[in-house]
Amino acid sequence: MSVALLRWYDANARVMPWRVSPEDIRLGQRPDPYRVWLSEVMLQQTTVAAVRDYFRRFTDRWPTVRDLAAAEDAKVMAEWAGLGYYARARNLLKCARVIAADHGGRFPATAEALLSLPGIGPYTAAAIAAIAFDEPATVVDGNVERVVARLFAVTTPLPAAKRELTERAADLTPMARPGDHAQAMMDLGATICTPRNPACSICPLSSACRARALGIAADLPAKSPKPVKPTRHGIAFAGFRRDGAALLERRPERGLLGGMLGWPGGAWSERAPAEAPPPAAGDWRRVGEVRHTFTHFHLVLEVRSALLDTAAAPAAGHFVAAEHFRPADLPTVMRKVHDLAQAAMAAVEGGRGGD
DNA sequence: TAAACGTGGCC
DNA sequence: TGGCCAAGTTT
Numbered sequence: 001m002s003v004a005l006l007r008w009y010d011a012n013a014r015v016m017p018w019r020v021s022p023e024d025i026r027l028g029q030r031p032d033p034y035r036v037w038l039s040e041v042m043l044q045q046t047t048v049a050a051v052r053d054y055f056r057r058f059t060d061r062w063p064t065v066r067d068l069a070a071a072e073d074a075k076v077m078a079e080w081a082g083l084g085y086y087a088r089a090r091n092l093l094k095c096a097r098v099i100a101a102d103h104g105g106r107f108p109a110t111a112e113a114l115l116s117l118p119g120i121g122p123y124t125a126a127a128i129a130a131i132a133f134d135e136p137a138t139v140v141d142g143n144v145e146r147v148v149a150r151l152f153a154v155t156t157p158l159p160a161a162k163r164e165l166t167e168r169a170a171d172l173t174p175m176a177r178p179g180d181h182a183q184a185m186m187d188l189g190a191t192i193c194t195p196r197n198p199a200c201s202i203c204p205l206s207s208a209c210r211a212r213a214l215g216i217a218a219d220l221p222a223k224s225p226k227p228v229k230p231t232r233h234g235i236a237f238a239g240f241r242r243d244g245a246a247l248l249e250r251r252p253e254r255g256l257l258g259g260m261l262g263w264p265g266g267a268w269s270e271r272a273p274a275e276a277p278p279p280a281a282g283d284w285r286r287v288g289e290v291r292h293t294f295t296h297f298h299l300v301l302e303v304r305s306a307l308l309d310t311a312a313a314p315a316a317g318h319f320v321a322a323e324h325f326r327p328a329d330l331p332t333v334m335r336k337v338h339d340l341a342q343a344a345m346a347a348v349e350g351g352r353g354g355d
Numbered sequence: 356t357a358a359a360c361g362t363g364g365c366c
Numbered sequence: 367t368g369g370c371c372a373a374g375t376t377t
Contacts, residue, residue, distance in 0.1 A: 043373040050363065050372085084361030087376075121375045141373045159356090186373055195371065196366085226369090227358090256360070293368090295360055332362060 001208060002174040002181060008204035009184035014191070016048065017055055022180055031179075033107040033132040034065045037095075040124045041088055048190075054083050065107070068093070069100035074250075077259050078329035086331065090259050091119025109133040131179035138170040139182035143189025148172070149221035150193060153210035157222035165221075193217075231298040234268035235276045236334075237284065238305045238341035239314075244322030246338075247279055247314055248330075256294070262334045264316040265301075273302050279316035282306035287344035292333040299333065305341040 010022045018039035020031045038058060042051040057079060062068040068076070073093060080089035095118045099107060107114070111129035114120050120128070126137035145158065148168045154161055174181050192199045200212050211217040239247035248261045266276025278284050283306055290301040308314075327338045 040373065045361085045372060045374055047363075047372050082362075084363090085374085087360065088374090091375080119375070123374055127373070139373080142371080143373065183373090190373080223370095229369095258360090292361090294362090296358075 001172060001205065004204045005184045005188065006174075006177060006180060009180055009187060012187065012191070013180075013183065014048075014187055017052065017059075019183070025177075025180065031132050033128060035059060036128050036132040037065075037107060037120075037124070038092075040127045041092055041119055042083065044088060044124070045085060046083065050083065054080070064105070065096050066100050066105045069096040069105075073259070078261075078326075081260065081329050082332055082335070084332075086258055086260055088119055090253065094118040095120065107132070109135070111135060111137040127182060130182045134179060136173055136175050136178040137182075138166065138173045139185065140166050140169050141186060141189075143186045143193070144169050146195065146221055147185055147189045147193045147205075150198070150211035150217045151205060151209050153214055153216065153220070155216075155220065155222055157224045159224065161221065227296075229293070229297050230270050231300060232268040232270050233273045233300050234265055234302070235273055236263040236265040236290070236301045236303050236337045237276075237279050238263050238287075238303055238337050239278075239280055239282065239284075239308050240305075240341075240345070241308050241310055241319060243310065244325075245319040246322075246325045247308065247317050248320050248325075249279075249317035257331050257333075260331045260334070261320075261329060262331065263337050264314075268299060268301075277315070278304070278306070280306075280308050280314040282308045285344075288340050290333065290336045290340055292336060294333075301333070301337060303337050303340050303344075305344055307345075 013022055018035045020029050039051065039055055042054055061079065062071055076093055077086070077089055080086065098117060099105060107128065111125040114125040114128050115122065123139060123141050126139045129135035129137040130139055145165050148154070148165045149161065152168050154164055156164065192203045196218065198217050200206050200209070200217055203209070206212055209217065211220050247264065249264050251257050251260050251262050253259050264279035266274050284304040285306065287303050287305045290303055292299045292301070327335050330338060
């Protein structure tokens with residue numbers, strides 16, 4: 001089992017910026033724990049394609065965990081903008097600072113010790129321990145759950161099946177090359193043992209796969225039904241000074257989009273747009289609607305825009321000068337608001353005859 | 356245990 | 367086009 005999987009991995013390992021190839025590992029090279037940690041946190045519930053550029057930018061800007069620990073919060077949050085699950089970025093900084101302050105800038109080498117760090121749960125602790133430190137830790141992500149559920153024809157729906165799948169996965173973990181084994185299981189799930197239309201005919205584990213023998217591979221793992229998403233409504237005030245400064249506010253540390261920049265506006269509720277006071281005096285015009293879907297609800301945001309007086313002190317938020325403001329520093333829903341407001345203002349300028 | 360927590364791609 | 371899905375963690 002393990003032999004067939006590792007042989008497959010040696011020939012098919014995906015190339016990624018944070019990964020050391022099986023050949024280079026055989027030559028004695030070890031992955032940098034910092035890069036393994038950073039990539040694993042970014043990859044939580046996030047696709048490889050989405051992570052690539054973020055990983056590059058982070059490691060270019062902060063090459064070591066000490067560099068990251070010394071970074072300003074706002075810089076890190078801005079660099080994470082668009083990647084989602086912003087608690088990861090907050091915990092990333094906390095973790096880097098613990099490593100720098102309490103561990104001499106070196107990552108603990110065991111899954112048990114890693115597990116106590118902010119933002120590192122069972123999956124990430126096992127992944128770092130196995131990949132960076134060669135500990136035979138068992139990595140269980142969505143890919144592994146799917147591979148194991150099929151391999152052993154586990155029909156219990158997730159998340160109830162989690163414990164059983166973890167035990168089965170642990171039985172498969174070898175003492176030799178645990179890091180490559182972990183990555184092989186995940187690569188297999190990502191490229192062969194896929195959620196839909198699994199490529200069983202070219203799978204290195206097909207002869208051992210119980211679900212394939214039963215003809216139910218594509219139906220596993222079973223999942224409990226998900227609750228329906230409600231729709232919430234709100235207002236976003238996209239205000240700009242004539243010199244281009246944007247009126248933004250830093251959102252509270254906890255909760256949705258915590259610690260990120262956003263446009264002022266009232267609470268979001270399931271009843272139609274609750275009226276909210278504008279953050280500054282001005283001629284606020286409704287410029288349209290932004291629709292956005294979060295993990296657990298749909299959002300319809302009424303966007304109001306205005307050109308604001310330079311002298312006016314805002315009642316909420318603060319002006320960010322044009323040279324310090326990049327729309328890419330905003331979480332996606334707030335960037336959508338920005339884009340809509342800018343398009344509306346450009347249309348007004350154009351309709352005015354332009355210059 | 357269940358709910359909160361983002362986003363983009365795919366079919 | 368809307369739900370599913372992606373290398374989960376925290377509370």
